[in-house]
Amino acid sequence: MRSLIILCLLSITCFKPMEAQSDVVKKRDSINKIYVGTYTRKEGHVDGKAEGIYLLNQDPQTGNLEFVCTAAQLINPSFVKVGKMGKYVYAVSELGPKDGDSGVVHSFEIQEDGSLKNIGKLGTGGFAPCHIALDRSGKYAFVSNYMGGIVMVYKIGSDGSLGKSQELKLENSDSAHAHSVKISGDNRYAYIADLGNDKIWIYRFNIMTGQLEPHKEKSIELEKGAGPRHISFAKNGSFLYSINELNSTVSAFSVKSDGSLNHLQNISALPETYRQGNSAADIHIHPSGKFLYTSNRGHNSIAIFQINSETGKLTHVDYIPVAGKTPRNFAISPYGKYLYAASQDTGNITTYKINEETGKLKPQEPVFQIKTPVCLEFVK
Template sequence: MKKILTGSLLISLVLISCKNKAEEETTTEMLDDMKTVFIGTYTRMEGHVEGKAEGIYSLYQEPKSGSLRYGELVARITNPSFVKVSQDGKNLYAVSETGSREGEVGQIFAYSINEHYQLKELNKLSTKSGAPCQIAIDQSGNYVFVANYMGGVVMMYSREKDGSLKEHKQIQLENPEESHAHSVTVDEENEHIYIADLGNDKIWIFDFDANTGEINPNEQAFVELEKGAGPRHFTFSEDQDYAYSINELNSTITAFRRNDTGGLEVIQNISTLPEEFKGDNSAADIHLHPNGNFLYGSNRGDNSICAFKVGEEGKLSKIGVYPTHGKTPRNFAIAPEGNFLYAANQDSGGISIFKIDKDTGELRQELTNFEAKTPVCIEFVED
């Protein structure tokens, strides 16, 4: 998509830019060279956060310098704590993370993205349980998954031609009173689905048929992690032979070897924290660098990004731990070119910007944290 700005949007951008003395004058030509980023936020007071934002925002990233510029509020929605753009760039999906209050269940919203990167709501559906916290899309782009933190419920939706959603299947995990499904991950082959269950300390494994939309338990069914680990988010190595879980409760990353049938074998547990850290911490997000050589995770408490080298046998060696100079870095994103990492500091507000050394994996925070209210999710739109 080419960014063609309306007059009102350009005026809005310039006015906001003038308020921020650190930013230069915004021009249409400059924006044409930038990448669009959507930001999910918290908008109201919850037990774990004091939401201060109004919904989903658009930003612009300058690929060479890594700097960010304000776009606009593109959707007013309660607690859009996770947003996901479809592979074809035509749609954005957002959870409304409600359900912490009596009688509430969460919702998923489907939006179309126009040529100005503005959103139009297509439809919204219940997630059938409380506190939906993550969205995944299968490799065909035909199915959308939502993990609900409450009740062990994972919802699967079919994606219609216009990008709207239709309820397809409900997956109920075992031990629902203790289960906390935190993420769904689909492998590159589009044959297996992995659900990180923080409450049960398990990664559930399912076989997936993208042609029919059928999901059935894998012959292994699950892999169990250390008691009290709390698996939260999950990703694969570049060759898909290994996988990694970042574990919220004991601040570790677990490395797995993956077999031909999709099963997992634990091969390593490694701390996300610096050796000298003694306080309380909960690990959050995990991402592989686009070159496949480095793995990164976020720490809430130590308030840092941890960096690891990915070895030939899938095992990790720590490169370093880098402070975000913000409070509670939750989700983070690596720019498509692999030059910059952006971390959303939920409680202090602001987005930390790191320059990535693509040869060593080291991080360097060159730029001042970008101002943003209770940001929790960062999603790039790839051209």
């Protein structure tokens, strides 16, 4: 009995208890939930036709998707993020100056049937909020506003609600387009992709106060006209990668012990023979840490790169077309078996089986039809 009590106490105090092999297998076999962010109305860059946030089921064995319901109705939930414990969902309403004082971020509690109960909303301090990130503890949320150069930091309450912690205005805010925030693996540094100023801003993150504090390096500048959009870290945290929207490249950096960045490489996200218009969109690294994927709007493809684990540099593997137009965000399923690409302008999601040895993608049938999908978020 005493040993059983000790074992229970250890499992309570561990950050992430070890799982029995049978539990891991059950998780691999269980149905996964995906929340889909969408556009609900016509904007300058999109003809939104959706109703709000959709809920899908994913079969982890076949990769097939199944529509469940409209989980929440709201305007332009173009980015959604599931909270750390899988109990809450956060979503922006991508609103402009004609809609009110600012954009909005919503908090939802996930119900037993997967529907979302709204538990609060707050202004984002700027317009066209386009990205939500969480710190590694899951206690803070960061919302990037494309218009206004403002990043908002929110404290996440025990009930999932948000409370304002900080309003950060980037330098050169008139030209800034804050597109995303990424927190380092040790939770000490924040990196802000500023598409308008071709910079990645570097901040120290104080988890005790919930504040972003200026880093001595301030920022690293990318090529003029690059347009950094989203950021991913290598599995070991030693390298950082930026997908650059405007010149369709990936920039690779090594991460120093003090959080500053050293530029390693720029590599095209397009085939050499492609000469038409394109804007790069999303970036994700496979759970194995071996492969990096990006999406292309215009070329309408997923680009695949292999990561050199020692140098951090990338090499091209393949380009695979999507069965649609304007693939914006995409998602890799838990355990890395499938990749799903959401095509905004043709209203569909392409499913790919991932070859975990080569990183290559094999399209699966059928192509899943859904209105104006732009963001895919698994509940993990």
